[in-house]
Amino acid sequence: MKTVMATGTFDLLHPGHGLYLQKAKELGGKDAKLVVVVARDSTVRRKKRIPIIGEFQRLEMIRMLKPVDEAYLGHPTDMFKIVRDIRPDIIAIGSDQSYKIEDLKKDLENQKIDCEVERVSNYRKAELDSTCKIIKKIKNSDFTEKSLKDC
Numbered sequence: 449m450k451t452v453m454a455t456g457t458f459d460l461l462h463p464g465h466g467l468y469l470q471k472a473k474e475l476g477g478k479d480a481k482l483v484v485v486v487a488r489d490s491t492v493r494r495k496k497r498i499p500i501i502g503e504f505q506r507l508e509m510i511r512m513l514k515p516v517d518e519a520y521l522g523h524p525t526d527m528f529k530i531v532r533d534i535r536p537d538i539i540a541i542g543s544d545q546s547y548k549i550e551d552l553k554k555d556l557e558n559q560k561i562d563c564e565v566e567r568v569s570n571y572r573k574a575e576l577d578s579t580c581k582i583i584k585k586i587k588n589s590d591f592t593e594k595s596l597k598d599c
């Protein structure tokens with residue numbers, strides 16, 4: 449049984465996240481185990497923006513998704529600590545994640561971690577296919593008093 453590790457922020461979940469997790473698990477073949485590493489708030493602040501949903505609620509949601517067998521918060525500073533703990537056979541990089549596969553392989557080699565790195569090629573295109581687009585839509589929406597009444 450192969451263990452596949454998937455990573456990401458997963459702030460404001462959308463079906464693209466589900467597709468990535470589904471396809472990541474498929475990389476491990478039949479009976480694969482999918483372990484997801486959810487980025488820490490501190491990492492997201494450093495790399496992207498202030499997350500809307502905090503790390504514990506993002507983790508809670510990921511644990512509820514069908515393809516996910518296990519999920520953990522990452523380390524605040526050492527991204528290889530969790531890789532050593534999980535000992536995956538494959539790390540699945542999403543189609544729009546900026547990591548360069550060859551660089552990551554070299555880093556893992558330097559850390560003496562024996563593991564494959566593969567990119568998931570599937571991307572779900574839609575009006576709201578990223579967290580960023582959801583945030584922009586809310587920001588630019590002309591909400592009437594009526595639509596906000598119960599919020």
Ligand SMILES: Cc1cc2nc3c(=O)[nH]c(=O)nc-3n(C[C@H](O)[C@H](O)[C@H](O)COP(=O)(O)O)c2cc1C
Binds near residue numbers: 491521522526
């Ligand atoms: C192999 C690997 C290990 C990672 N480990 C951690 C970690 O321990 N802690 C963390 O906060 N982020 C970790 N990350 C980074 C985040 O999961 C995420 O990639 C980063 O915040 C950028 O967000 P995005 O990939 O969703 O665009 C890791 C990423 C990779 C590829």
Ligand SMILES: Nc1ncnc2c1ncn2[C@@H]1O[C@H](COP(=O)(O)OP(=O)(O)OP(=O)(O)O)[C@@H](O)[C@H]1O
Binds near residue numbers: 578
């Ligand atoms: N539409 C999509 N189709 C397939 N995979 C996706 C899609 N959106 C995100 N992913 C993958 O899901 C994982 C987590 O992504 P992340 O949480 O950064 O989502 P995002 O919606 O792209 O966020 P942002 O808009 O802030 O970049 C990454 O591996 C990413 O490649």
